[in-house]
Amino acid sequence: MNFIVCLKQVPETESVRIDPKTGTLMRTTVKGIINPYDLYALEASLRLREARGGKIVVLSMGPPQAEESLREAISYGVDEAILLCDRPFAGADTLATSYTLAKAIEKIGGFDLIICGKETTDGSTAQVGPQLAQRLSLPYATYVRKIDVKDREIVVERSLENGYQVLVLPLPALITVTKEIGRVRIPSIRGRMRAKRENIPIWGANDIDASLERIGLKGSATQVVNIFSPPVKKEREIIEGSAEDQAKRLLDILETQGILKR
Ligand SMILES: Cc1cc2nc3c(=O)[nH]c(=O)nc-3n(C[C@H](O)[C@H](O)[C@H](O)COP(=O)(O)OP(=O)(O)OC[C@H]3O[C@@H](n4cnc5c(N)ncnc54)[C@H](O)[C@@H]3O)c2cc1C
Known part of the structure; x- marks a missing residue:
């Protein structure tokens, strides 16, 4: 069973500072970490690979420093990591992000299950997973807390406010997961060593045959006018x-x- 995990590098919440004059993020003071929910997506893929075999590819769109987060993902034991990094990708909203990720996933191909976090701790829209599924015409379930694989389908428990829902999805499919998936393991020393030397391919817009009109700021239907900390x-x-x-x-x-x- 082959997995693709979508992982975003986000600013560590405690180090986020907004420049009061420009209203933008002060990036030099910000430390990047793996979006916490994406660690649960990683953990889910590792557990499923242990049970069913197969391969895990981790995919991230972000600036060059996002490579650090991909190296960290490798230290957990994933098979491959790919960084989508190119100037025209910058300033993407969720529509442009999901388009870019979908183009890369089409290029990777051969997957059974795409796993995303339920949301990020910076944008927090929770839109990218469902948009990605829509773009790839895949069945999907959000807020998944438990996964069972049965031949060519998965049975998932989806958290609701007052309980849970059980859904059966034919594969290939996409899910977004919550932290109830299970405790995230600690990377092994061997994993950490491997992460240092592993080659991480960097793909740009041309590599994934993306239309320049549909990526980055140009391909974004929404734009951030201002960000500020409430006084x-x-x-x-x-x-x-x-x-x-x-x-x-x-x-x-x-x-x-x-x-x-x-
Ligand atoms: C108020 C606000 C301000 C913003 N400001 C800017 C800005 O100034 N500049 C800018 O470039 N962007 C900005 N964005 C961010 C941009 O809209 C998001 O980074 C991007 O579209 C992903 O949306 P999200 O963070 O809400 O992800 P969600 O939909 O919450 O993420 C769900 C899951 O999708 C996957 N995922 C999401 N993003 C990625 C990714 N990049 N790579 C791989 N997997 C991913 C992860 O598995 C994640 O757990 C801003 C967003 C908001 C809401």
Whole structure:
């Protein structure tokens, strides 16, 4: 059984700083890590390969430094890693990202299951997995917490707010996974050594035969106008008294601040 795991390098949440003047990410201060949910996607693929055999290819679109995250993925024991890195890929929204990943996956071919994280910790749209499935005309399930393989189909448990849903998907298919998939292993020393010397191919737009109109900023239907940290207000007021007094005071405050109109 052959797997493709989609992995994004994201900024470590604690090191994210926004430049208050330009409203953009201060990239020099940001440390890149594997998107935490993508570690669960990796773990799921490793467990399935242990049970069924096969090959795992990890795919990431990102800047040159995303190679570090791919090397880390290799240290967990995946077979191959490919980086999609080219200037025209920059500034991609989810539509352009899923198009680019789909073109690369078409080139890789021969897969049974694509595994993504349920979402990223930076963009957090959770759109890339379903868009990718749509582009590749694959059945898919999101928020998967358990996977069972039966011949040419998988049975998955999909987390819902108040329970779970069981779905049967014919292969090839795509799933996005949650952390309930299971504890992520620690890379072995051998894996770490291999990660240092492994060759990671870098593919650009031409390599995957991508249309320049559909990738990066040019191929993006949405654009970020501004990003800012909400100003932290220090004033605090504890409202006391009866429930009625507290409600009245709260309404006054909301009205004074222009949040509520009566
Ligand atoms: C508010 C906001 C600001 C942004 N600002 C910028 C910006 O200034 N510049 C810029 O370039 N981008 C920016 N983006 C990011 C861009 O839209 C996303 O990186 C990209 O489209 C992926 O979407 P996502 O992070 O929401 O992924 P999700 O849909 O949440 O990811 C789900 C899964 O898809 C897979 N996946 C997602 N992205 C990749 C990838 N690149 N490679 C491999 N697998 C992947 C992973 O398995 C991941 O767990 C911004 C996004 C938002 C919402």
